[in-house]
Amino acid sequence: MYLESSVLNNRLVALGCCALLLWILKAKAQALSLPVVLKGLEKRVKNRIALVKYPFTAKQTIQEAITQAKGSPVQLISPESLVTFVTSSKHIKDIANAANDELSLHAAAKKILKPEYTMNGFNWHDKRGVDGIGFVRALRTLLTNHLPHLTASIRKLIDDTFKEELGDGVSANAMHIIKTVATKVTAYSFFGPDVMGDEKFMDAALYYNHDVMLGSEVLRLCPQFLEPIVGTFIPFFLRRQQTFYYGLTAIFEKRLSDPDKSKKHDDVFQWIIDTSPKTNTWTPGRMAFEIMAIWFGSVEGLSTTLLFAVYNLCSHPEYMIPLREELGGKAADDFYKTGEGLPLMDSFLKESSRWTPVESVSTRRCALKDFTFFDGTHVKKGDWICVPVGAMLSDAENYPQPDVFNGFRFADPKIFDKEHSVQPEGPSKFTDISDKWQVWGTGKILCPGRFFVGFAMKHIMVHIVNNYEPELVDKNSRPTLNWRTWTLPKPGVKMNFQPRV
Structure with a gap:
């Protein structure tokens, strides 16, 4: 009797559990009705499609979203994370004032460039300044102060490079010739004259940025679980990275072991040594990694921005006469002496950067912890914050008649005997910083x-304007292409550098 009662009780308990389970399922079914389930599924499918399309449509998608938002923050999904885009001065100020342990450029850059696989194993810290930021003084102060002393050597180097690349002809691959001269100018300024004759090292320096971008793109297109596997093989295809790294390391070792302390080196190499941490001192390999990171940021932006300026010069040859008049006057003499000036050339370069920005997104930051803007906009740890600089540069509220290329938009109107500047805020320089001009960060x-x-671009442009009549061989073909948030030079574009008559 007891056994039967026990069995019955167990059955009743089981039946009760089943009833409870059915009730829960029914409640969930009512809460998650078919339309709700389908709506959630539709959202997930749309997000997946958006991620697949992202490399091809990112610029347009961001532009449209920012236009519709009218100054409010916008959140869009990207392959890396959910991204919050901000454009207002107050939001940008919040980014500028964030602590190093709140928002990180380094963490965002690691996600994009995959340096542990593409930069010969370089794996920097997420938090800025952990092992020193001496490079800032080396570039911002020491190199800037030294620019006038580079003028004569840089001018000769540019002249020799164009003669070597063009030979007896006038036609050249536009991207190759501009990148070659930009690489040599940067190498001379960074490394000094000693390495200029090392063809293998200079070849690695020329293609270093291309290889980093190619390797990182392969990894970004891979499923995340395959990244460590594919990444292991990437260095076998990027042999020039090793050549560049070991070449840099050898130079640092030579400098550090040179017993002749009286021999003075005025270049970025030496300034990196001089400004590196005195405690927890850097090895030559660590110094080489620092140069590799600086090199990527310097040469890629310099060469591509310069190339787009040359393209704009081809599209708007009417600017050749006023630019040549400026180069024939006192402004050019002042530029050669001080490394500064040439207001018309400066404005043309700035307008080219506005018209064809290499990168339509700047001020990338990864949230190292939850972050909240002044207006309550919340960003979760691991998500990103960015400034959509491309959309801002084409906003009529920031730049009147943004769809018109005005090469002297930023020049002082007094140069043309006019009273009012095109820009409401008045004239400005290419290297200036403002909330509206986020090209240089914040x-x-x-x-x-x-x-x-700016110094290097002006010198190369001066040489082109003074010596050639540049023109695209195919005037009807667009010389650029879009990929992700970048505007890139289209490979194979030919340009004629007809000697100036």
Whole structure:
């Protein structure tokens, strides 16, 4: 009798559990009705499709979202994370004032560039300044102050490079010739004259950025679980990275072991040594990694921005006469002496950067912890914050008639005997910083090499304007292409550098 009662009780308990389970399922079914389930599924499918399309549509998607938002923050899904885009001065100020342990450029850059696989094993800290930021003083102060002393050597180097690349002809691959001259100018300024004759090292320096971007793109297109596997093989295909790294290491070792302390080196190499941490001193290999990171940021932006400026010069040859008039006057003499000036050339370069920005997103930050803006906009740990600089540069509220290329938009109107500037805020320089001009970054993390970039671009443009009548061989073909948030030079574009008559 007891056994039967026990069995019955167990059955009743089981029946009760089943009833409870059915009730829960029914409640869930009512809460998650078919339309709700389908709506959730539809959202997931749309997000997946958006991620697949992202490399091809990112610029347009961001532009449309920012236009519709009218100054409010926008959140969009990207392959890396959920991204919060901000454009207002107050939001940008919040980014600028964020602590190093709140928002990190380094963490975002690691996610994009995959340096442990593409930069010969370099794996920097997420938090800025953990092992020193001496490179900022090396570039911002020491290199900038040294620019006038580089003028004569840089001018000769540019002239020799164009003659070597063109030979007896006038036609050249546009991207190759501009990148070659930009690489040599940067190498001379960074490494000094000693390495210029090392063809293997200079070849690695020329293709270093291309290899980093190619390797990182392969990894970004891979499923995440395959990244460590594919990444292991990437270095076998990027042999020039090793050549560049070991070449840099050898130079540092030679400098550090040179018993002749009286021999003075005025270049970025030496300034990195001089400004590196005195405690927990850097090895030559660590110094080489620092140069590799700086090199990527310097040469890629310099060469591509310069190439787009040359393209704009081809599209708007009417600017050749006023630019040549400027180069024939006192402004050119002042530039050669001080490394600064040439307001018309400066404005043309700035307008080219506005018209064809290499990168439509700047001020990338990864949240190292939950972050909240002044208006309550919340960003979770691991998600990103960015400034959509491309959309801002084409906003009529920031730049009147943004769809018109105005090469002297940023120049002082007094040069043309006019009273009013095109820009409401008045004239400005290519290297200036403002909430509207986020090309160089914001807050504590501004591009310290921007003055060198402006100096180098002007010298190369001066040479082209003074000596050639540049024109695209195929005037009807677009010389650029879009990929992710970048505008990139289209490979194979030919340009004629007809000697100036």
